[in-house]
Amino acid sequence: MQANALFSTGGWRVVGRFVAVVAMVLAAGFAAPARAELEIDITSGNPQPIPIAITNFAGDNPNATQIGQNIAGVISANLERSGLFRPLEPAKFVQTPDSLKVGVRFADWRLIQAQGLVTGTVSQSPDGRTRIEFRLFDVTAGQQVTGLAYTVQADGWRRVAHIISDAIYKRVTGEEGYFDTRIVYIAESGPALQRVKRLAIMDQDGENHRFLTDGRTLVLTPRFSPSTQEITYLSYFNNRPRVYLFNIDTGRQEVLGDFPGMTFAPRFSPDGNKVIMSLATSGNSDIYTLDLRTRRQTQLTNHPGIDTSPSFAPDGSKVVFESDRGGTQQLYTMNADGSDVKRITFGQGRYGTPVWSPRGDLIAFTRLAGDKFYIGVIRPDGTGERLLTEAYHVEGPTWAPNGRVLMFFKERPSGQGGKQRQAKLYSIDLTGFNERQVLTPTDASDPAWSPLIP
Amino acid sequence: MRFKMLSLVAVAVLATACSSKPEQTAQATTGGTVAAPAAPAKPSGPVPGSAEDFIVNVGDRVFFGFDKFDLTPEATATLDRQANWLKTYKSVTITIEGHADERGTREYNLALGERRANSVKNYLTAMGVEAARVQTISYGKERPQVVGSNEAAWTQNRRGVTVIN
Numbered sequence: 001m002q003a004n005a006l007f008s009t010g011g012w013r014v015v016g017r018f019v020a021v022v023a024m025v026l027a028a029g030f031a032a033p034a035r036a037e038l039e040i041d042i043t044s045g046n047p048q049p050i051p052i053a054i055t056n057f058a059g060d061n062p063n064a065t066q067i068g069q070n071i072a073g074v075i076s077a078n079l080e081r082s083g084l085f086r087p088l089e090p091a092k093f094v095q096t097p098d099s100l101k102v103g104v105r106f107a108d109w110r111l112i113q114a115q116g117l118v119t120g121t122v123s124q125s126p127d128g129r130t131r132i133e134f135r136l137f138d139v140t141a142g143q144q145v146t147g148l149a150y151t152v153q154a155d156g157w158r159r160v161a162h163i164i165s166d167a168i169y170k171r172v173t174g175e176e177g178y179f180d181t182r183i184v185y186i187a188e189s190g191p192a193l194q195r196v197k198r199l200a201i202m203d204q205d206g207e208n209h210r211f212l213t214d215g216r217t218l219v220l221t222p223r224f225s226p227s228t229q230e231i232t233y234l235s236y237f238n239n240r241p242r243v244y245l246f247n248i249d250t251g252r253q254e255v256l257g258d259f260p261g262m263t264f265a266p267r268f269s270p271d272g273n274k275v276i277m278s279l280a281t282s283g284n285s286d287i288y289t290l291d292l293r294t295r296r297q298t299q300l301t302n303h304p305g306i307d308t309s310p311s312f313a314p315d316g317s318k319v320v321f322e323s324d325r326g327g328t329q330q331l332y333t334m335n336a337d338g339s340d341v342k343r344i345t346f347g348q349g350r351y352g353t354p355v356w357s358p359r360g361d362l363i364a365f366t367r368l369a370g371d372k373f374y375i376g377v378i379r380p381d382g383t384g385e386r387l388l389t390e391a392y393h394v395e396g397p398t399w400a401p402n403g404r405v406l407m408f409f410k411e412r413p414s415g416q417g418g419k420q421r422q423a424k425l426y427s428i429d430l431t432g433f434n435e436r437q438v439l440t441p442t443d444a445s446d447p448a449w450s451p452l453i454p
Numbered sequence: 455m456r457f458k459m460l461s462l463v464a465v466a467v468l469a470t471a472c473s474s475k476p477e478q479t480a481q482a483t484t485g486g487t488v489a490a491p492a493a494p495a496k497p498s499g500p501v502p503g504s505a506e507d508f509i510v511n512v513g514d515r516v517f518f519g520f521d522k523f524d525l526t527p528e529a530t531a532t533l534d535r536q537a538n539w540l541k542t543y544k545s546v547t548i549t550i551e552g553h554a555d556e557r558g559t560r561e562y563n564l565a566l567g568e569r570r571a572n573s574v575k576n577y578l579t580a581m582g583v584e585a586a587r588v589q590t591i592s593y594g595k596e597r598p599q600v601v602g603s604n605e606a607a608w609t610q611n612r613r614g615v616t617v618i619n
Contacts, residue, residue: 192601218596220560234564239591241564262568262592265561278565280592283523283572285565306565322562328521329562352559366559392603395559411556413603421601446560 039172049086050172051113052079053139056090057120057132058097064122064130067157068097071132074161075118077205078179079168081427082405083434088114097121106142114139118168122157130154134164136171146171158207159453166452178400179204182450183407184222184231185425187211188443192414192421199233199246204449206439212246221396222246224450225268231448232256232266232275243277245292257290257297265308267355270316276300278308287321287338300338311355311363312336313380320344320354320363320380331365333380344382353396356380358451359403362430366395366408375408377430388432398449404430407438409445503543505618512539516574518612521558523569525577529614533574536616537581550574551615552592553599555608560594567592574614589619 054076057068079085094108100119109117120134135147148167150160159180166177187200199212199219212231213219222233231246235253243256243263257263259279266277273292278285287301287310301307305325312319320333326343329350334341345351349369356363357377367374367387373394376387393411400406407427414421423445425438438447500506508514513536516529525533540546552571554563571590579585600607 193598195596197596220596241591262564264564278561280565280568283569283576283590285568306562306569308565309559309561324562329559350558352562368557368559393556414601414607421603 039174047084049084050115051086051088052116052118052168053088053093053109053112053114054079054118055093055095055100055120056097057122057134058101060121060123063154064124067130067132067154068120068122071120071122071157071161071164072118074158074205075165075168078162078165081205081436082169083429083436084169084173085116088112104137106137106139109137109139116168116172118164120164124154128154130157132157132160132164134167136168158203162203162205175404176402176452178402178405178449178452180453181401182208182224182228182453183425183438183447184212184224184450185409185440185447186220186222186445187440188423188445189215199231200440200444201231201248202440209441212248212251221265221446223267223448226270226272226451228450228453230268230272232268232277234264234266243275245275256292257288257295259288259297263288265310267311269312270314276310276312276319278310287319300334300336301341309353313356314358314360318380320356322352322354329368331363331378342382344378344380345385346382347385355397355399357399357403358401361403364397364399364406366397375406375428377406386432388428388430389426389435394426396446398447400427400449401451406430407447407449409447411445503546508536508539508616508618512536514617515613515615517609518570518573518614520555520608520612521566522612523566523573525573530577533577534581537578537583540578540583540587547587547589547619549589549591549617549619550578551597551617552590553597553611553613553615554595555611556595556598556603557608558595563594564592567594570612570614574616578616 054072056072059065059068076087080087092112094112095105117137117139118134120132123131129151131149131151133149135144138145146167152160162180165179169177181204182201183204184201187198188195190196196215197219198215199222201212202209218236220234222231224231229248233244233246234241235244241262241264243266245254245256256275261279261281263277263279266275268275274289276289279288284304285306285308286299287307289298289300303325305323307321307323310319310321317336318333319336320331322329323332329352330343331345331351331354332341332343349367351365351367353366354363362377363380364377367376372390374387374390375394375397376385378385391410392413394408397406397408405427407425409423410426412422423443425440425444425447426435427438428435500510513532516532550571552567554566571592575588575590578588598611600610
């Protein structure tokens, strides 16, 4: 079955190709670098953010100059939001973009306490192709530590700014970045008793926002495929709640499998070849996989309890899920074939929405205890539980691709007299610090963070 | 409890009788005969066999405890009346909606709503309503009846609703 394509989609793949083809490393122009000072350990507590100067990229024409300012703005916002960098006030900068092309006066940048310095250029050829170069300097050590060049169409600058942000993040933290990513989520509008829910997608920083469905059909729980080109989600199309596939390139929607009841709680396998989900028949929910190539359905759990919210380990060998087979909602792991089921949570209250970190080391979850909801993480063997944030209602964590940052949604209690409830997206560092609202045009829930865009 | 469900018109008509002899109308619908409204014509009462008749004179919903899907005695009393009504109007088909309150996670509540809808379905079919006439759908916490972050609202939102198709 196929529903209507409601929106056409933009040319992300095209941009991607241009970026991928021509990225190249810029030589540092120095001898082998000495040990760099520009490093930050993000695994311990709440690190002091690194002061960094992000200068406007120098353009070779007025349009390129504007692009150069925009790039600096995007990089600055990305790094600031991470909580690991403190972009310095541009009014204090000691060199202009053009003078930086001649040479960096490290001693002057040290005077304003800059530890990192980002410079760049934007040059355009008559056919509109735009070459963007950037360099990251370790001011303390007085040397370039990384540099890259990209050639894109003029409107590809934003994505290059995210790729540069990731390169800076990686060079300084030693971890992969997460800025060249997107978020799919459920946009909510209307009064609480007639809530309209739409699939929506945006860049990780809220830009390039667009709605993927029109709100006539209730949709829930979208999740990205590893390729980032497809989304699996729950749709109430024709009042038959079923798991669907949405192709972002074509706008095509397709029901997944031929199941005799409600299917829900879908997620892709790490190789993208399967979707794991729950099927409810006669009131009982068990976990199944659907092979997207053969369309073969395989039942993994067979228990009268509720088994749902399955999530694969990144190597595909195990699955974490929630079940109330022990009396209340708790987390369990099992092998990918359904064998060797082990309970991993034993704390007070209820545990749900487990999602395995892309690094494999942790499982994030929602916990309900007393009259509060929590977002937390636990090791796959059930040790090391840590709660990161709490509220009247927080739910549904999703991992940034580097496994260092989580996004979730938070709802305020509705007031007396029918005051509308508010739902918003938030991100938080794995350390429990740097909780921030993720701005969306409307109320928002059920976020899913994409992998890095290929 | 079923008097809460009376429409405003019916409440107005019955206002004086209500406190003294509530059993009269109860017998009319649960006595097994066709629920012909009491002889004195009530010009604007629900048409027998209609969805409005079902909601007003039978009661279209039952309520559940927190994270529960078993039927309370109050719920089975309502479902007994539903079963009788459905056995009277044999052409009617129904969809049972299962709902949850907001104090749970989304996917678990979808599963819980499915359980609740099936609790209602199983009871009705055990009472002789043909299974082929009964569909179920779970809305989890997506379709609250009452807005409010308090026990009074949650109690009304944990429900199974029998909808006449």
